Amino acid sequence: MNIEKRVAELVAEKITEIERPDLFLVSANLLSNGQLIILVDGDSGIGIAECVQISRYVGFKLEEEDVIKTAYNLEVSSPGIDTPLTMARQYTKNIGRNLAIKMADGSKREGKLNGLTEDALLIEEQIKQKGKKAEIIESVIPLDNITETKVLISFK
Incomplete structure (x- = not known):
């Protein structure tokens, strides 16, 4: 049995049960050190209470079904600020925010x-040319050309 696939099914069941269709699974990974990390996000965010509910449900079901034969540590959280965006829904919820984008050719935007x-992606970026005022242009960046995208946090 594929553990990550079963975890995805269990998370989907719990999201349906708690009636939060805006929540979605970002990833589920069982690491070699026995840590099972589940990242869940929401179109309008996710709170600790929902993470706890998902953790308890998934943990109980995995134990009941004896899916993981070795000791493991279950962690359910929202993706951290430094976690790259991976899904269209994550991009959608971050429209209007500034992004740092690593391109396939090694450049950064x-x-x-x-x-x-x-x-x-449709982004508005400032292009600075020597001796000229910075210009703001809208750029279209094909997803195929992107290796990583993170939200930039402003403390202004």
Whole structure:
């Protein structure tokens, strides 16, 4: 049995049960050190109470079904601020925020996320040219050209 697949099913069951269709599974990974890390997010965020409910449900079901034969540590949380965006729903909830984007060619770009299409991000970025005032342009960045995207946090 694929443990991550079973965990995904259990998380989906609990999300349905607590009637929060805005919640979604970002990832479920069983690491070699026995840590089972489940990241859940929501279109309008997720609270500790929901993480606790999902943790208890998944933990109980895994024990009941004896899915994991060795000792493990279960951790359910929302993706941290430094966790890269991986799903369209994560991009959608961050429209209007600034992103740091690593490109496949090794270059880096920054800009405000204005939207997304099925296969690209629409960002507003400042382009500075020597001796000229910075220009703000809207760029279309194909998702295929992106290796990592993180939300930039402003403390202003």
